[in-house]
Amino acid sequence: MNGTWKRRRISEKLAEKVLEVAHQHGYIPNRQASALRKNRSGVLGMIIPVYDNRYFSSIAQTFEKLAREAGFFPTITCTQRDPELEEIAARSLMSYGAECLICVGATDPDAIAQITKPAGIRTINLDLPGTQAPSIITDNYTASFELTKTIIERLDLDDGQRTTDLLFIGGNGNDHNTQQRVKGFVDAHEDTGLIPQDNFIQICGYEADSTETCFSRFVSENSGLPNGIFVNSTISLEGVINWFHKTGIHRLNNIPLGCFDWDPFAALLGKNMIMTRQNVPEMMRMLFKEIASPSSNEVTQIKAELVM
C-alpha cells in the first residue's frame, strides 16, 4: 500500500488491482503505526500565541500551506502567551510525534528548546528570538524607527519644541520585540533632534483591555490626548480604538496614529493611520529553508513594510 511493491517483482497490474480493492473498502493507512516503526512521523508542530489577528493568523495559514506542500503534516496549537501552556503544548506535540517544533512569539523559547533537546527534537523560533535555536524575526528596530519618523513628520509641533508628546503604548517589557521597538522609537526622536518623554512610553501588555485602561489613565494624567500615538500591535490597537469609540471616535481624525502590525480594516480608521506590515511570506520561506537544511542558532531579521 505504501509503494514499496515497486522494489519487488510484483506486476503493476496486480498492484493496481490491490490498490483498487483497498480504495473500494475505504482503506486509509495508519500513519501512527507507520511513524512508530519508521521513527519518522512527518508531523511539524507549531505553537502560536493566538489566531485572532492578521499577523498570527496569516502565519498559521501560510505555514499550513507550505508544510503540506513539503509533504509534512502541520499541527498548530495556540497558547495564549501563557508560558505554562506553552510548555504543556510543546510536550503534547512531542508526545504526538512532532519532528520539529516551531515556536512563534513564545514567552520563553529557550525553556522550550531545553525540553525538546534531550528528545532530539529540533526547535525553530519565529517572531521572538531565542539563543538555543535558530530564530527568524522581523527587523523590529528598523521598522519601528521608520514608523516613528513617519509619525513625527505628521505631528503638529511648535517651533523650537524639543519634546514630541508622542505616546508609545502596548507590549511587554521583557520581550525582545518591544525592547527593539522602543529603541527604534527613541532613536528616531534623537535623529530628528527631539526627545521622547519618559512617561510617554507605556509598556502595559499587549491585551486590548490593559491597553485601554492604560490609555485612559494616561489621558487623564496628561490632561488630554498626546500629539500622536505609536501602538505596539493590532491587539493593543483594539484597546486604544475602544477608548476612542467610547469618548468620540471622530477625535481619531485629528491625531497621527502608527501601529506596529497591519489589519485591513484598522488601516482605514481615521485619516492618519500608518501601519507596519510584517513580511509573513518571506518569514515562512526562511522557515522552510531552515527546516530543510538546519543552520546554526542565529537570528535572521526580515524587513517590514510601511503601509499608509
Next chain:
Amino acid sequence: MNGTWKRRRISEKLAEKVLEVAHQHGYIPNRQASALRKNRSGVLGMIIPVYDNRYFSSIAQTFEKLAREAGFFPTITCTQRDPELEEIAARSLMSYGAECLICVGATDPDAIAQITKPAGIRTINLDLPGTQAPSIITDNYTASFELTKTIIERLDLDDGQRTTDLLFIGGNGNDHNTQQRVKGFVDAHEDTGLIPQDNFIQICGYEADSTETCFSRFVSENSGLPNGIFVNSTISLEGVINWFHKTGIHRLNNIPLGCFDWDPFAALLGKNMIMTRQNVPEMMRMLFKEIASPSSNEVTQIKAELVM
C-alpha cells in the same frame, strides 16, 4: 508511567521514585504507540476554511481551549474552501488517528461524512449543515431578517417608494447559509411592504477580490451607489471597503452598511455600520456537548447578535 501502577501492589513511594527518575531523564510518553494499542488517540480533528477573520479564528481558538480542557488533543487544518483539499485533509486527519472530525464551513460536508463513516469515525458539522451528521449552525434566517430590517430603517426612502435599492452582496449561491440569508433579506423587505430588486442580489463568492470586482461593476451599471448595502461576511466586506478606499472612503458615512459577521475594527468604519456577531461560545458549548453524547443528525440553530 501512565498511572496503572495504582491498580497493582506498588507502593506510592516507589512509584514516585520511578516517576521522578523518568522526569529527570526527560521521558515523554509516546501517544502514537499508546493510541495504536488502545485504539483511542484522543485526537479531535477540525477542518476550517481560513483563520484570518474573526469568526473562524475565534472558532479555532475556542475549540482548542475546550478540547484541551476535555483532555483531547485538538488538530485544526485550514482548507481554503477547496472541496478537494477538504477531502485530503479529512483523510490525513484520519490517518493520524482523529477520533472525531469537525467540519467547519465545509463545501460538501456529506462527502466528508461518506469518507469517515466506513472507518467508524464520527463527523460533526459546524457553521454549514449536512444531512449525514449532526450540525450546529447559526440561525442565519432570523439574523439576516433582523439585520435587513435594521438597515431598511436607516434608509433614506422617498414617500411611496416600493423598492429599497438595498444591495445584498457576497456569498456562495450553493451554500445553505447564503440561501437562508437571502431569504431573510427578501422576507424583511416584504414584512416592511417593500420589495428587493432582482439585480440587487449579487452572490459573487466570499473572496475580497471577487466582491470588489462585483461591487465596482454594480455601481457602474447602476450609475451610482445603492441606498444601502448588506455584505455577506467580513471577507466580502474587505472587498467593498477596498472599493470605497479607492474611490473616496468618506462616502461610507452616507450609506447604511450591514455586515453578516463581526470585526472590532470594521465595526467602527463609517457612521452607519451594523454587524451581526455569531455566538461562537454557545456554538462551541453545543459542539462539546455533542462530542460527549452523540445525538441524531439534526440541525441545531444558534441565535446571533446585532452589534451597532
Next chain:
DNA sequence: CTGAAAGCGCTTACAG
C-alpha cells in the same frame, strides 16, 4: 497478586 507475553498496524533487515 503480578510477571511476562501478545498484539495494535505498520516497515525493513534477513533467511532461505
Next chain:
DNA sequence: CTGAAAGCGCTTACAG
C-alpha cells in the same frame, strides 16, 4: 528474489 519474522512503544488479558 521474496516470504515471513522481528520490532517500533505502548496496554492489557492471561498464566501461574
